[in-house]
Amino acid sequence: MSYLLGLDLGGTSVKGVAVSTNGETLARFHEPFELSQPMAFAAAVSRTLDQATGAHGSPLRVGLSAPGIAARDGSCISFMPGRFEGLEGLIWGERLGREEGVPVLNDAHAALLGEVWLGAAQNAQDAILLTLGTGVGGAVLANGSLLLGHGGKAGHLGHISLNPDGPADICQTPGSLEDAIGNNNIRERSSARFQTTHELIAVHEQGDPQATEIWMRSVKSLAAAIASLGNVLDPEMVILGGGIARSGRTLLDPLESYLDTMEWRPGGRRLRLVLAMLGDLAGAYGAAHNALIRTNPSTILNAVSRT
Secondary structure (H helix, E strand, C coil): CCCEEEEEECCCEEEEEEECCCCCEEEEEEEECCCCCCCHHHHHHHHHHHHHHHHHCCCCEEEEEECCEECCCCCCEEECCCCCCCCECCCHHHHCCCCCCCCEEEHHHHHHHHHHHHCCCCCCCCEEEEEECCCEEEEEEECCEECCCCCCCCCCHHHCECCCCCCECCCCCECEHHHHHCHHHHHHHCCCCCCCHHHHHHHHHCCCHHHHHHHHHHHHHHHHHHHHHHHHHCCCEEEEECCHHHHCHHHHHHHHHHHHHHCCCHHHCCCEEEECCCHHHHHHHHHHHHHHHCCCCCCCCCCCCCC
């Protein structure tokens, strides 16, 4: 049976899915590696391809998602400083011996593609994805196409500024959304009381006033960001993923309440908030779908209209 192989390169492992062209999942793969070992990540990608080939035959197409900014031709990650030594400029089609090429996407872009193909945003034409975890990842679907921008960095929604006088984040953005709700600085935001946002949420749910104040301030910041992004991009929905979004109504109820006062709603139309459905495999599904719709790395990426 012909199938697509989607590979998602994370910080400690490669996740993969073998999926038919109509979206039927045939197999899932998980291959850990030690990032400190030179090119161990690339060896893990190769092993995952070998596992899939051994079990199901050679895939029809292979796609890859990874951290960093993808090259405009989709052949590699062109910018990823500080981590994954050897990833920048690595042509995956050559590395994996695929003559047709291996289209490469930023991991958040791929996660949005996955949700549009098989998840919470099926058939959407205009959508925003925010992944709330250690940081805040993002991606934008506009008129059915992934918004890449001039240099490929479009969609880094966690690095919009909510406070121009705030401290700079890792992208030099002052007072960013990422630093307002991401898990990366929860110790600083809670005066060292909480080590993780999950701890903060659990204590908030128990009725602790200090935890509630910290959590509500974080959610209010997220609401301000979503309201602002809505004015710029006018999406039909906002997809919320990542570990923090798994808190469900603990996040959605106050977020919707804040948006009731912040969001501009011409004609009474409000943004739809939906929770991501594909979990940790969203990037792998998106990479597989990208391989289907962008079989040649030189073609122009379009997420919906060509399917």
